[in-house]
Amino acid sequence: MHLVELSLNNFRNFKRLDLPLTPNITILVGKNAQGKTNILESIVYTCTGRSHRTSLDREVIRFGEDFAYIRAIVEKSIGNNKVEIGLSKSKSKMVNINGTSVKRLGELMGHINGVVFSPDDLSLIKGAPSERRKFLDMEISQIRPNYFYALQKYNRVLSQRNNLLKDIQKRPSMKKGLGVWSEQLSDAGAQIIWERNRFLRKLRIVSAKVHKTLTFGNEKLDIIYRPSIEQKGDIEETKKHFLEVLDSTEAMDIERGITQRGCHRDDMLFSIDNIDTRTYGSQGQQRTVVLSLKLAEIEIMKNMTGEMPILLLDDVFSELDEYRKKMLLDSIGDVQAIITTTNIDDVSALDEKSYLVYRVESGNVWRQG
Ligand SMILES: Nc1ncnc2c1ncn2[C@@H]1O[C@H](COP(=O)(O)OP(=O)(O)OP(=O)(O)O)[C@@H](O)[C@H]1O
Ligand SMILES: [Mg+2]
Numbered sequence: 001m002h003l004v005e006l007s008l009n010n011f012r013n014f015k016r017l018d019l020p021l022t023p024n025i026t027i028l029v030g031k032n033a034q035g036k037t038n039i040l041e042s043i044v045y046t047c048t049g050r051s052h053r054t055s056l057d058r059e060v061i062r063f064g065e066d067f068a069y070i071r072a073i074v075e076k077s078i079g080n081n082k083v084e085i086g087l088s089k090s091k092s093k094m095v096n097i098n099g100t101s102v103k104r105l106g107e108l109m110g111h112i113n114g115v116v117f118s119p120d121d122l123s124l125i126k127g128a129p130s131e132r133r134k135f136l137d138m139e140i141s142q143i144r145p146n147y148f149y150a151l152q153k154y155n156r157v158l159s160q161r162n163n164l165l166k167d168i169q170k171r172p173s174m175k176k177g178l179g180v181w182s183e184q185l186s187d188a189g190a191q192i193i194w195e196r197n198r199f200l201r202k203l204r205i206v207s208a209k210v211h212k213t214l215t216f217g218n219e220k221l222d223i224i225y226r227p228s229i230e231q232k233g234d235i236e237e238t239k240k241h242f243l244e245v246l247d248s249t250e251a252m253d254i255e256r257g258i259t260q261r262g263c264h265r266d267d268m269l270f271s272i273d274n275i276d277t278r279t280y281g282s283q284g285q286q287r288t289v290v291l292s293l294k295l296a297e298i299e300i301m302k303n304m305t306g307e308m309p310i311l312l313l314d315d316v317f318s319e320l321d322e323y324r325k326k327m328l329l330d331s332i333g334d335v336q337a338i339i340t341t342t343n344i345d346d347v348s349a350l351d352e353k354s355y356l357v358y359r360v361e362s363g364n365v366w367r368q369g
Helices: 036-048 119-126 129-143 145-170 172-214 235-248 250-256 283-305 322-332 344-352
Strands: 002-011 014-020 025-029 067-076 079-088 094-097 100-102 114-117 221-226 267-272 310-314 337-341 355-361 364-368
Touching: 002 036, 014 036, 025 036, 025 344, 036 067, 036 079, 036 114, 036 129, 036 310, 036 337, 114 283, 119 129, 119 283, 129 145, 129 172, 129 267, 129 283, 145 172, 145 250, 172 221, 172 235, 172 250, 172 283, 172 322, 235 250, 267 283, 283 322, 322 344, 337 344
Parallel strands: 025 337, 025 355, 114 310, 310 337
Antiparallel strands: 002 014, 002 067, 067 079, 079 094, 094 100, 221 267, 355 364
16 A cells, blocks of 8 residues: 555644655655654554554644644555544544544554654663553554454543542442443453454564564574463453453452553563563664564565555664665565655665655755655
């Protein structure tokens, strides 16, 4: 798939932008703080309905304005799609697909698929478990809308259960209402555990293969899912087990006013030759693992959806050595890529490919060369 055109209205520092894109490579070049990443961020919105940088929609609305608008036209093997997103300071998010407003954000998933590479990706290895869960959620949601629905339900129920736990501290008689939330949490939770397992099984195989190539066969990458609550024989059994765990921690949950076990505590571990990369990996190894994961994602998305995702490369070339740069470029192949850089020389390796260059300056964009 590829984006044909992106239009913005009052998104971040863009008052108005109409950007035609090529099916090949588009380079956005400009000094720091001019709006390059903002453009990629707006494309992420069209993929997932949210930003990869902030969880607050209001942050991306242009200062002094009340409403932001993003429109993308995407061409796929099965035809064109128009995706429109409206963000308002006072109203809820509006999503339109081919002119029809959709009620549930999950309906947006799968219309436009993107894989983002950014310098912040290292936090996938070095950061808190929440960073790794964010990665899982963003990737799986794009290919499995049901995962997204389960996740939304899980988060809603979790916050309700946590509120009730705090209320029970003050009024113990309210404890009888807890069972309903625990039941619903287990139901959504079991689905999430199964989907995470399913995705990670694929990611484990594909990323190990990519990593082997990236390290000339020297390193063996492995991914180990560390669920807070284990998967059991089937979804029903997993749900039962989830509920048992919640029952066993109930007294402590009430004491602390928070649900201590569940998908919101899942983690995963990346190991190279059986050694944890987070603790023992060198900076270069960690970067390579991230690259392996991202390149694997492209392949998985393609396999699961039948379409190549769009690559959004945010200032990543300056940090890669020549070999890794080449691997990344090779993976671009005939995929659409939108690349930001402060220095056009960093992407000189692209010379053999056809690309379009735009200069970005204070929220204005114009074509160069
Ligand atoms: N809601 C907003 N309204 C207006 N301007 C905003 C808003 N949010 C961010 N900005 C502006 O956007 C600019 C940052 O844009 P962006 O992150 O895209 O920069 P960049 O070109 O990617 O820079 P770098 O090369 O440093 O990564 C800053 O000047 C910031 O003030
Ligand atoms: Mg940037």
